[in-house]
Amino acid sequence: MVKITVNGKEMEVPEGTNVLDAALNNGIHVEHFCYHRYLPVAGNCRTCMVEIKTPKGRQLVIGCNTHVTEGMVVYTNSENSKKAQKSALEMLLLDHPLDCPICDKAGECKLQDQYMQDGQYDFRRSVPRYFKGGKAEDIGEHIVLDQERCILCTRCIRFVDEVPKTSELCIVNRGHEAKLTIFPGRRLDNPYSGNVTDICPVGALTLKDFRFKQRVWFLKKTESVCPGCSRGCNISVEQNHGHLFRFMPRENASLNKTWICDEGRFSFKKYQTNRLETVRLGHKTTSLQEGITQLAEILAGMGKDEVAGIASPFASLEDNYLFQKLFEKKFNLANLAAPIWTPKGSSDHILRLAEKYPNEQGLNLLGITTKAETLLEKIEKGAFKAVIVMEQDPFGENPEQAKKVYGKVKALVVLSTHATETAKQAAMAFPMRPFTEKAGTFVNAAGHLQRFKLAVEPENPDLVESSRWISKLARALELNGFDYEDTPMIFNALAKENGKLEGLTFDSISPAGKQLDLKPASPEPFQGIQAQPNVFEVKP
Amino acid sequence: MNLPLQPQLTKRFAVKNGHTLKVYLETGGYGSLHNLFALQPEQVVEEVKASGLKGRGGAGFLTGMKWSFVPKNTGKNIYLAVNADEGEPGTFTDRYILTYDPHLLLEGILCACYAVRSHKAYIYVRGEFYDQIQILRKAVADAVEAGYLGENIQGSGFDLDVVVHRGAGAYICGEETGLIESLEGKKGMPRIKPPFPAVQGLFNCPTIVNNVKTLASVPWIIEHGAKAYAEIGTPDSAGTHLFGLSGHVNQTGYWELPFGMPMMEFLETYGKGVKGGELKAVFPGGSSCPVLTAKECESVTLCYKSMTEHGTMFGTGCVTVLNEHTDMVRILKSLTHFYAYESCGQCTPCREGTAWEDRLLKKIIAGEATTKDLDLMLEVADNMEGKTICVLSAACSMPLRSIIQKFRGEFEKYLKKSVVVVPGTVS
Numbered sequence: 001m002v003k004i005t006v007n008g009k010e011m012e013v014p015e016g017t018n019v020l021d022a023a024l025n026n027g028i029h030v031e032h033f034c035y036h037r038y039l040p041v042a043g044n045c046r047t048c049m050v051e052i053k054t055p056k057g058r059q060l061v062i063g064c065n066t067h068v069t070e071g072m073v074v075y076t077n078s079e080n081s082k083k084a085q086k087s088a089l090e091m092l093l094l095d096h097p098l099d100c101p102i103c104d105k106a107g108e109c110k111l112q113d114q115y116m117q118d119g120q121y122d123f124r125r126s127v128p129r130y131f132k133g134g135k136a137e138d139i140g141e142h143i144v145l146d147q148e149r150c151i152l153c154t155r156c157i158r159f160v161d162e163v164p165k166t167s168e169l170c171i172v173n174r175g176h177e178a179k180l181t182i183f184p185g186r187r188l189d190n191p192y193s194g195n196v197t198d199i200c201p202v203g204a205l206t207l208k209d210f211r212f213k214q215r216v217w218f219l220k221k222t223e224s225v226c227p228g229c230s231r232g233c234n235i236s237v238e239q240n241h242g243h244l245f246r247f248m249p250r251e252n253a254s255l256n257k258t259w260i261c262d263e264g265r266f267s268f269k270k271y272q273t274n275r276l277e278t279v280r281l282g283h284k285t286t287s288l289q290e291g292i293t294q295l296a297e298i299l300a301g302m303g304k305d306e307v308a309g310i311a312s313p314f315a316s317l318e319d320n321y322l323f324q325k326l327f328e329k330k331f332n333l334a335n336l337a338a339p340i341w342t343p344k345g346s347s348d349h350i351l352r353l354a355e356k357y358p359n360e361q362g363l364n365l366l367g368i369t370t371k372a373e374t375l376l377e378k379i380e381k382g383a384f385k386a387v388i389v390m391e392q393d394p395f396g397e398n399p400e401q402a403k404k405v406y407g408k409v410k411a412l413v414v415l416s417t418h419a420t421e422t423a424k425q426a427a428m429a430f431p432m433r434p435f436t437e438k439a440g441t442f443v444n445a446a447g448h449l450q451r452f453k454l455a456v457e458p459e460n461p462d463l464v465e466s467s468r469w470i471s472k473l474a475r476a477l478e479l480n481g482f483d484y485e486d487t488p489m490i491f492n493a494l495a496k497e498n499g500k501l502e503g504l505t506f507d508s509i510s511p512a513g514k515q516l517d518l519k520p521a522s523p524e525p526f527q528g529i530q531a532q533p534n535v536f537e538v539k540p
Numbered sequence: 541m542n543l544p545l546q547p548q549l550t551k552r553f554a555v556k557n558g559h560t561l562k563v564y565l566e567t568g569g570y571g572s573l574h575n576l577f578a579l580q581p582e583q584v585v586e587e588v589k590a591s592g593l594k595g596r597g598g599a600g601f602l603t604g605m606k607w608s609f610v611p612k613n614t615g616k617n618i619y620l621a622v623n624a625d626e627g628e629p630g631t632f633t634d635r636y637i638l639t640y641d642p643h644l645l646l647e648g649i650l651c652a653c654y655a656v657r658s659h660k661a662y663i664y665v666r667g668e669f670y671d672q673i674q675i676l677r678k679a680v681a682d683a684v685e686a687g688y689l690g691e692n693i694q695g696s697g698f699d700l701d702v703v704v705h706r707g708a709g710a711y712i713c714g715e716e717t718g719l720i721e722s723l724e725g726k727k728g729m730p731r732i733k734p735p736f737p738a739v740q741g742l743f744n745c746p747t748i749v750n751n752v753k754t755l756a757s758v759p760w761i762i763e764h765g766a767k768a769y770a771e772i773g774t775p776d777s778a779g780t781h782l783f784g785l786s787g788h789v790n791q792t793g794y795w796e797l798p799f800g801m802p803m804m805e806f807l808e809t810y811g812k813g814v815k816g817g818e819l820k821a822v823f824p825g826g827s828s829c830p831v832l833t834a835k836e837c838e839s840v841t842l843c844y845k846s847m848t849e850h851g852t853m854f855g856t857g858c859v860t861v862l863n864e865h866t867d868m869v870r871i872l873k874s875l876t877h878f879y880a881y882e883s884c885g886q887c888t889p890c891r892e893g894t895a896w897e898d899r900l901l902k903k904i905i906a907g908e909a910t911t912k913d914l915d916l917m918l919e920v921a922d923n924m925e926g927k928t929i930c931v932l933s934a935a936c937s938m939p940l941r942s943i944i945q946k947f948r949g950e951f952e953k954y955l956k957k958s959v960v961v962v963p964g965t966v967s
Binding site: 043087095176 | 732882884886888889899902912913923929
């Protein structure tokens, strides 16, 4: 640790930190555009100018490229540093269009924010504006470039150079004619392209999918975890009036830094389409209560070993835990398993993992086996009268096999978030809430426990979490010990039982998650974001 | 004033075929090698330090000091990059060394590489110097053949490979880190410092970047000793320099002189007086230096210290003279346009500032500007200077500020006579 003084305030910061980070981490805001914690330092926006006390007097330096030294004295709001910061802002805005009301970035634009704080409110250009050109240039599958808004901070260029290492972007021309563009013959469509719009401090790079759909200040943000693969990237679910508008990455230094893949980013759409809306019993639709009562009557008449359960790596830890508890109390625990039929998907050494489900390790934590061959054989032979399939889609993922296995089951009960093939084949289908509509926890491939919160409260009263559905069923079956009011209570009960979660409560899980003592399920070692030789690493 | 007993840089300028190895050897070329290889590399650095040789590129940093910054035992290659990207407006002396005495430069490179333990030197030559590049390439080939470059040079066991690299004609590639980026095959954009090139430069290895004239001065120092060199010139500016003279003088050209000659004497003796009228102003060392008025020229001498005392810089030592009929506004417009065009566009204050100044000057010349615009120009110059990665923004703002301050009257003649403010409009 190094002791430094910023604006008269003494602080201890880790060695190797730069002055800008030191100030920011200690609540002293210094505006910056080109600096990004997880990208190499470019030092070109010249906005984070601060004064450092030297034997020769105070010296203006850029905070992002100045490392702290013992006893360093920094002034971020002295007259000179303020003047430098303001003049850099004035220069950035010189030919920048002043049309924030029609710019899609308004509300989360750093240039706008700093102008409100440091602007000179006296427009001094006094010469005709230089028009840099191009509105809404189509540069990639998801990305649109507004040339005139670009402030040439090169964050996007450094991102494509350092993270996906695809290097589609560059700056052409010199001086004030410099502009951002894609290399000839290239398109910005790498699997991580959406991130450039997050790190763009202005409205130059925007998502085709999001631009002009919603003003950002109307969006409500909820801390969540991407269920797209077993990486478990931290995201924030952004919605307005229950309508999802986007998933944004949420910083997690060890898991995803501030990146997410496009696959995850645009996955929000699937939670708004093709959803299962109603409870269906045979050909009749009914209410949830009626459905559960009827199901309970049927199940009550069956023997202990006549019901099988299919747990799911898509469902949360709490859902699977209650499912397990139901089988323990009412049926036979040996008849519960979680076969994984989901085919391996795209993967790389950056973020995406081939296992396209979020909670396989959660099953391991609970002791629910994913090796379900014996159970499936028994189902196939007709050993069970009823099978409850929770948040899985065997008929969609492997229709032939599914028909073979589940063909003879009389009462196929399906809990599903979407109107999947399995839900259609089921004798009874119950609509469930996806992760955006409930709280819960996932354990990622590396055994990292993470919490997601309820983002959207659905209007449909029949839409419940799988865990609540199980509680309701258990109560209908007159079982004790299922009186949970909400998901945190379930987690807390689980944490008391399970040694690996000892001492945890739902609320005490930090936003960055908690590493559990688990053996990775996938044979490939979990690599995290590979350390890039040229990436400027900030040690947390 | 003590004139050198013998010319150091221009010895072969008047010798027929002085650029060939044969004539170079006949006239005492590669004479420093005997002394050089007798010394340890550290001793060479000390010798150059003791000579007081300063970098001739413009900044005037002590050469020996720069060499001593190279970290030892890093296991990395050490490179020497020779800055022959002479692009400063009004500067034209390096090219004559490249034309008439390329082997002197090679000998200097050999001395420098030996001193910093480098085995690879790159000569980055300005793209427009086509002929010079041919001459240099021939000189390198000849020197390799004769065993003055290549492996085991003259039986000393020291190896040196010299590569002549042709630039593509960007002013900013004359900045040392811009030059390194360009040498690496990238767009010539100065690098953020630290790390400094001496620690992490070309291909992330320790690199020394030296100007042509700096290196061309080294062989003499090695051959005749630091003490002899330090005695030439003034106490703070040792040795001789190849001075250039252009603009409104009766005789333009370049002369090797020891430091310390009074400016007026230089103009009278070598320039044969100012042409077409009285002296008005002088750029003492390229267009990036603050301008000197006729009055200031009377007391300034051609050395680093005197120039600094007069609020300007020695720069490249190429003096540009302007007579009384020169329009300083148009001079400044021409300069500012140059800097706006040559700014690499990386740092905000330079990218936007140079172009802003250029547009403001256009407005002034069009007769549409007011006093406010003139003051704005000064303030923008303040906001540009010292706030960027390299010094290009300062190179633009320093002459700009000095010209406006010293010749404000000329600018005011261009301003609008009366200002009508229409309510509701933006000025």
